[in-house]
Amino acid sequence: MVLLMLMITADLENLTNLQPQFGCNDPDFSYMFKVKCGNCGELSQKETCVSLKETISIPRSRGIAHLFQKCKFCGRDGTVAMIEGRGQPLTHSQSQSGKYAPLMLFDCRGYEPVDFLFADGWTAESLEGTTFGNIDLSSGDFADYDEKGECPVTISNLRSTFEVVK
Template sequence: MPIFELQLKASLENTAKIQTSKGMFWKIRFACSSCHEMSAQYMEFNADEETDVGRGKANLASKCHFCGRVRSVLVMPKSEQAYVASEPPAFSTIIKFDCRGMEPVEYAPGEGWVVEAESGEVYLDVDLTECEWVDYDSRNQCPVGIYCLESQFQKE
């Protein structure tokens, strides 16, 4: 049962933490563990939608278009963690995936993030598609932002 951690790193301005929201979709490109063929497109799935796969459950199930192997991904229960500001910015695990028959290669951030400013003000459904985000904190009367968002997968 290979577990892969999705790790983020970003420069945060007046921002305390970034976290996922319930029902958020994950957009990931995978490589087949058998033939190493990379998926042509990103595959989207979330933790709330499950399907039966063999003797278990998965949030995403697919067949490799090249070798035909069945593969699946399950979001590990209670593995979601917030990304907290650090200086200098460092990679930190935000979620874990149980990947069978495929390995995550590339993550594309999207919508659905929850951002908390240092003042405690919360911003919902933040879009990180561009790997940057800026807003204004009316409590502290200052800008809040996320810059240079990077991601990587680490095998546990």
């Protein structure tokens, strides 16, 4: 068993609290990434999508996971389960200092998530308090204007990594 924390960062201009639309534990938010087999190292060709609201009973076990998949190369089974309660939004100060924010914790058995894909369903707040919802980050950036604060707001240079958690 390996616990991997999805860590994100970005360049936030006049924005703070970048996170999934309804918080880091949003049951409807889809996490998309590729998976790598822990046995043979084969990387999936397509992205895998997992969310907190969709669980699968693990065959020959009493456990559940958010992903159960068989490696197409070596035939080994692997699971990924999401663990709620450890995520936090990316703040403006973290962005300015280049630090990463923890988004979601994954319990990985036989598979390892890699290459997280930013998509739609994000939210952020301007430094003046305006909320920007349903942000689509699939193109790699976001730009808008905060009428209340009379300033441009942008998200750019999106980056993610998976870190081992003990």
